[in-house]
Amino acid sequence: MTATDRPWTRIETYYAGAYWGVRREVPEDCGRRTARLLELLAPCDPFFAHWYRPTRSLKDERKFPLSSSDMSTLTEMFRRGVNREKGKPVIEELGFNVSFGNGGGDYDRSALGILCGCYSEVIPNSCVLSLPTLGRSPNAERVISAPVLTEAVRSMALAMDPDWAVAMSHAHRDMDDNDQPVPWVGWLTYFSKQRGTVPPLPAPVRIEPVEDKGTLIVLTPERFTVANPEHVALARRVRELLTRAGLITTR
Known part of the structure; x- marks a missing residue:
């Protein structure tokens, strides 16, 4: 079965997520990181300019x-x-969970879910940004674009200091084998400099630094979709090259 035969590819939904390992932090630390994230997200697009308490x-x-x-x-x-x-008592090693949204409706909405201060070896810290639904949101066509998501992922990298981050569709994330090692390689992928050096990658891939933090990879300037076999093939080729370079480790 090809990607275009699969029913879940008809409407692709997208998200951005940043992930990092053990980092013990207190609520004040997590609050400062989140404040910085909101500050950086606001100029990315008006859709990310206003947020509301849960x-x-x-x-x-x-x-x-x-x-x-x-x-x-x-x-x-x-x-x-x-x-x-x-x-029962607080499970301190699992850190702190918060989630809140931008006030949009069912399909025209973004939300941030943040797990911060976790120092369990099993559960990674994360910051996940949900995105509006294409075809059902007046903002989605503009927001789900390489320029806006480049700035959104860059904001997450600078504010949360993750090991890696990605912007991709759920369909792309789910189409590969479940035992595929992370980091996932999405439409946009960020690697902290601690993971290594990003090697030269084939056109039309764009590579750009994120200040002194790491490197952002943009696979294609147009919207990545699993309905396009060239996009899927490019993502797999880039994953192979990044694995050879040691940025992705196989299990």
Whole structure:
């Protein structure tokens, strides 16, 4: 079965995620990182300029704006986001979980889910940005583009200091074997300089530095889709080259 035969490729949904290993941090540290992220995301696109505190009902979300300068609120969100089983002590090594959105509707919405301060060897820290749905959102066509996502992934790299980050479709992530090692290679992929040096890659791939933090790889200037076999082949070729260069380690 080819990618174009698969029913889940008809509507591709996209996201961006940053991931890093053991890093013990307190709520204030996580709050500062998140404040920096919101500050950097705002100029990427108007869709990322406004965020709201989490509420029990999405219809109430816009009542509680969240500012990058409101460190006390951000810190308190992480302090309340401890992990524990009901009635049992806090599981400190699992860090702090928070999630909040930009006030959009069902398909015209972005949300940030952040796990920070985790020092378990099993669960990675992460920052995941969901994106609006193509064909169902008036903003998706603009937001899900190489220029906007380049700046969004760059923002995540600078604010969260991850080991790696990616922007890709869920269909692309899921189409390969489940035992494929991470990092995933997506439409856009970021590697911290600690992982190694990105080798020369074939056209139309673009490689650019992210200040002194690491390197961003953009596979194609047009929107990556698994319905395009040339895109899929390019991603696999780039993964092979990155694996040879030691940036991706096989199990």
